[in-house]
Amino acid sequence: MPAPTKKASRKKRTLRVARKAPPESADRVLVVDALVKRFGEKTAVDHISLQVRAGSFFGVVGPNGAGKTTTLSMVTGLLRPDEGTVRIHDIDAWADPEAAKRATGVLPDRLRLFDRLTGGQLLHYSGTLRGLDARTVRERSADLIAAFGLEDAVDRLVADYSAGMTKKIALACAMIHSPRLLVLDEPFESVDPVSAANLTEILERYVAGGGTVVLSSHGMDLIERVCDSVAVVVGGKVLAAGTLDEVRQGETLEDRFVALAGGRKAAEGMEWLHSFSD
Numbered sequence: 001m002p003a004p005t006k007k008a009s010r011k012k013r014t015l016r017v018a019r020k021a022p023p024e025s026a027d028r029v030l031v032v033d034a035l036v037k038r039f040g041e042k043t044a045v046d047h048i049s050l051q052v053r054a055g056s057f058f059g060v061v062g063p064n065g066a067g068k069t070t071t072l073s074m075v076t077g078l079l080r081p082d083e084g085t086v087r088i089h090d091i092d093a094w095a096d097p098e099a100a101k102r103a104t105g106v107l108p109d110r111l112r113l114f115d116r117l118t119g120g121q122l123l124h125y126s127g128t129l130r131g132l133d134a135r136t137v138r139e140r141s142a143d144l145i146a147a148f149g150l151e152d153a154v155d156r157l158v159a160d161y162s163a164g165m166t167k168k169i170a171l172a173c174a175m176i177h178s179p180r181l182l183v184l185d186e187p188f189e190s191v192d193p194v195s196a197a198n199l200t201e202i203l204e205r206y207v208a209g210g211g212t213v214v215l216s217s218h219g220m221d222l223i224e225r226v227c228d229s230v231a232v233v234v235g236g237k238v239l240a241a242g243t244l245d246e247v248r249q250g251e252t253l254e255d256r257f258v259a260l261a262g263g264r265k266a267a268e269g270m271e272w273l274h275s276f277s278d
């Protein structure tokens, strides 16, 4: 038998079948129009526009410093835009922030939780702050604690939680008022694979029930697995957006992402790294 040529032996990459996107006719739960944010000379977000349909699992990807967190912070009322508008469920988020916040659950990038509370207390506090009555808070807290597998941690101080557990309790707090839209900045960072699968399942159920998720992640595999639509943000601009298949254009999301982000950098220089100091 002839030895396989290099070309024939190259493993064929099969594309993961994309999750079905909501129909064109679905309501737009989030409409971001020409958002701009400048920090001094630096334009972190440069006229970003996005449309997210109800029932969508929408991923925002981009290299480090691309402007993802800055964009999501403006969407969720944490950072005031210099220009542009954000509409959540047809509410102008910066003209009527209270109404917009009622419709939104947020997992911010840098978590600042009241970590001298126990997980149970933090959930109670979050639910009460959202105007839920004590009984509803109790029932929903019990459901969320079971769903996130935090039974053993519920009476411990959040300050003593691991990074992954902190993500889980923060996400539980973001969901307790059953918002229409969940905006999650790097929800899977520091989360172990089993918990990530569990978390994905919770979010999938939420989306199946009519909820909408916008999440940022560096995990291309994860985005391909869970998202039906995606936006690629590079240098504060949206370079591609649409359904996963529209953005991938027959390639893997990772290949497409790398091409849009400017290609792989050849590992040149740094020869000193091989001249070990001992």
Ligand SMILES: Nc1ncnc2c1ncn2[C@@H]1O[C@H](COP(=O)(O)OP(=O)(O)OP(=O)(O)O)[C@@H](O)[C@H]1O
Pocket (backbone or CB within 6 Å): 039, 042, 044, 062, 063, 064, 065, 066, 067, 068, 069, 070, 071
């Ligand atoms: N408060 C700030 N002051 C000054 N510059 C900022 C501030 N926040 C963000 N930036 C800058 O804006 C740009 C976009 O940052 P941002 O955090 O939105 O990127 P990101 O896409 O979320 O990156 P990463 O994937 O690394 O989290 C970066 O150049 C960053 O240094």
